[in-house]
Structure formats: C-alpha cells, structure tokens
Amino acid sequence: MEKEISGSRTPNANRLHIALFGRRNSGKSSLVNALTGQDTALVSSIPGTTTDPVMKAMEVHPLGPCLFIDTPGFDDDEGELGGMRVERTLKMMERTDIALLLCEDGGEQEKEWLRILAARDIPVIPVLNKADLHTDVESLAGQIEKEYGLAPVIASAKEGTGIREIFRAILEKLPPDFGTQTITGSLVSEGDVVLLVMPQDIQAPKGRLILPQVQTIRELLDKKCLVMSCIADKLKETLKALAYPPKLIITDSQVFPAVYRQKPAESLLTSFSILFAAYKGDIDFFVEGASAIGRLTEQSRVLIAEACTHAPLTEDIGRVKIPRLLRQRIGENLQIDMVSGSDFPQDLSGYHLIIHCGACMFNRKYVLSRVASARMQGVPMTNYGVTLAYLTGILDKISY
Numbered sequence: 001m002e003k004e005i006s007g008s009r010t011p012n013a014n015r016l017h018i019a020l021f022g023r024r025n026s027g028k029s030s031l032v033n034a035l036t037g038q039d040t041a042l043v044s045s046i047p048g049t050t051t052d053p054v055m056k057a058m059e060v061h062p063l064g065p066c067l068f069i070d071t072p073g074f075d076d077d078e079g080e081l082g083g084m085r086v087e088r089t090l091k092m093m094e095r096t097d098i099a100l101l102l103c104e105d106g107g108e109q110e111k112e113w114l115r116i117l118a119a120r121d122i123p124v125i126p127v128l129n130k131a132d133l134h135t136d137v138e139s140l141a142g143q144i145e146k147e148y149g150l151a152p153v154i155a156s157a158k159e160g161t162g163i164r165e166i167f168r169a170i171l172e173k174l175p176p177d178f179g180t181q182t183i184t185g186s187l188v189s190e191g192d193v194v195l196l197v198m199p200q201d202i203q204a205p206k207g208r209l210i211l212p213q214v215q216t217i218r219e220l221l222d223k224k225c226l227v228m229s230c231i232a233d234k235l236k237e238t239l240k241a242l243a244y245p246p247k248l249i250i251t252d253s254q255v256f257p258a259v260y261r262q263k264p265a266e267s268l269l270t271s272f273s274i275l276f277a278a279y280k281g282d283i284d285f286f287v288e289g290a291s292a293i294g295r296l297t298e299q300s301r302v303l304i305a306e307a308c309t310h311a312p313l314t315e316d317i318g319r320v321k322i323p324r325l326l327r328q329r330i331g332e333n334l335q336i337d338m339v340s341g342s343d344f345p346q347d348l349s350g351y352h353l354i355i356h357c358g359a360c361m362f363n364r365k366y367v368l369s370r371v372a373s374a375r376m377q378g379v380p381m382t383n384y385g386v387t388l389a390y391l392t393g394i395l396d397k398i399s400y
Helices: 028-036 080-095 108-119 137-148 163-172 211-222 232-241 253-262 272-280 283-295 317-330 364-376 384-391
Strands: 003-005 016-021 054-060 064-070 098-102 124-128 193-198 226-231 248-251 268-271 301-306 335-340 353-356 381-383
Touching: 016 028, 016 080, 028 054, 028 064, 028 098, 028 163, 080 108, 080 364, 098 108, 108 124, 108 137, 124 137, 124 163, 193 211, 193 232, 211 226, 211 272, 226 232, 232 253, 248 253, 248 272, 253 268, 253 272, 253 317, 253 384, 268 272, 268 384, 272 283, 272 364, 272 381, 272 384, 283 353, 283 381, 283 384, 301 317, 317 335, 317 384, 353 364, 353 384, 364 381, 381 384
Parallel strands: 003 054, 016 064, 016 098, 098 124, 193 226, 193 248, 248 268, 301 335, 301 353, 353 381
Antiparallel strands: 054 064
16 A cells, blocks of 8 residues: 655646665665655665655655655565565556666666666666765766666765755656646637536535546636536536637536537537546547447456546446446446556456546556556557547547
C-alpha cells in the first residue's frame, strides 16, 4: 500500500513524478527529506526500513508541482518481503517521469537498473549520494561516469550539498512534451462559448463535482473562454438562453445520445472522458481500439480497468453500465473482468479488448505505460467515453 503525504492542492496526477531508486540503505529517504526540506520519509540505518513507496508533493521553482517518490529499494534481500519490495519498486517505474538513481560505487546492480529504466524511456540522473563519506569523491564520480556513460551529481543529504545541482539536472531532463498537454487542446480558444453538460448521479452526488469537471472548468477559465453549465434535462432551455450556439459542448459520456440529438449543427461535441483519453493517453489508439467491439463474440474476454478504488456504486459506469451495454450487444456470456487502482495484469494476452476509465487519478506516464503494454501484446485498448460513443453510433461525430 502506498503511503502518501499531502502537499498543495494540485492533484498528484498533474505533477511531475520524480522517483528515487537505489539499494536498501543507499540514502534515498535522507535525500528525499533534503530535496523536500521536510522529514517526509523515515530514515534508519537498518536496511529495508522503507517497505512501501512514500510520496511527497511540493512546488519546485521553476519546475512547478512535483511529486517525489521514495521507493523501497531494488536489491532483493532473502524472503517473501524482499521480493514484494522489489516488485513495488518496479511497479513505481510505470508512473515515473524522471528517475534519480543513487549510485554507491558504479556496481552491476545499479548498471542493470539503469538499463531497465532506459528501456522504459525514463530519463535517469545518477546521484552519488553520501559524498561526505568518501575520501576521493571526484575519482569515484569519474569511475561511475565511465561505467554508466553519465556523469553523476555529487550530493550529501546529511550536509545538504548538491541539492541545487539535482534540481538543475531535473530541469534539463524534463520530457519535451511535459506541461504542454492540455485537456481541451485546440478545440477552443479565447472568447469561445463552451457549454458543459454535467451529470447529477451517484458518482457526482449533490454538493460536489468530479475531478475531470473541476479541472476542465479551470482550464477553460485560464483560456478565457465563456463557460456555461447545465444538467442534461435542462440542455434545451440552456441552448435557448444563449445568443448563439456554443463552439463546444462537453458532456458526460453517459448522456451522449440525448445531447447529440439536441446539439446545434455548428457546435462541436465531446465528453470529459474522451478529453481525458487524449490528455492522459493515446486517443488515436483508443479510437482504433473501439473498433474491436464490433469483433467481440460471446467467447471473448474484456478487461475493464478503473483508476479509482472506490466501493462499487449502483449504476456504476465501469462496473454496471458498460458491461450491460456490451452484453446487450454481444451476448450475456461475454466474459468481463474488472480491475481498479494499481492492479493491472502484466499478461494481457487472454483479452480481446481493454476498456480504461478516463484516468483522472493517474499521471500521463502511468496511462501510457499501460498503452505500451497493450500495444506490445497486440491487445486493442479504448476508454469509457470512446466506448460509449461507439456503442451509440456517434464516434465519428465526436471531437477530440
């Protein structure tokens, strides 16, 4: 179970994920504390004290919102606990944007993990921590650079040295597209009228909005759009109240058919789920994957993956509505498996289709790692909104 220590109000899914990897007792926890300026992680001289990833959210100028992750350690001590510790460290790579690899001596273990990180296209910054314990730190740094082909940042968490250099290295390693992705992309610009059709159901009960709605509204305001909101059964009255049709209508995917029937011809239509499919994942791959629905039979097997881990709700979209629609179309014997949170099978070969939620709780790196796994294993993948648009026959009318 991941332990998370809250920071500012920026959702963790929108933060740059910086994970520290290294052997047990290599100083990862001390370095996290030095980087964050707080006693975020438990520090102990006993190897293996950190058994779960520990997360700390903070703002770093000029990086912006970041999430530092202290991983358990990748040297497998004997026993079941050691294997679980390594497995959790490996799982954390799936959401890592930038890795800090703590090097002690340029050993083979670090070199192997450098290879693993590179194979996953994760930018790596070697860090020679505990510099205060070495008599000839420059010589050791040169040895590490020769072994890894990368010059390490020399640091000492105890003395607080090298911290600024680590942040500078992180800035240089930022993924080229980091921070450029937006929820609404090029669909709207300043001055455009955007109408949001908001659900009022068990997933968005009285008194609250769900996270994708909140984030979309905030972005539209930042773009200086004119934002209107209504519920589905007030769409007709809302459109009448507008002086001219909205440039874009963003709806809850579950009411696609009703909104499509009423929308002005000149208005673009999309959904929160489809916008997040493009924002967090690979929308083209998801649209292509939706065509697999037409090839499903009662002997097929479908995996539905949800980022949230909430208890099942009445008429839940992932657990109830989509399975019901699929079985109505394909047949009652269609096998549908459900996973949530960080649970996601490594072996996807038994599935004929994966349907993922909008993933507002995951960072883009994490979603793309799942996309890569599905693509590598030749399994089609789509998402909730794209699925509902396909099943209602309007996918080709949707903007993204």
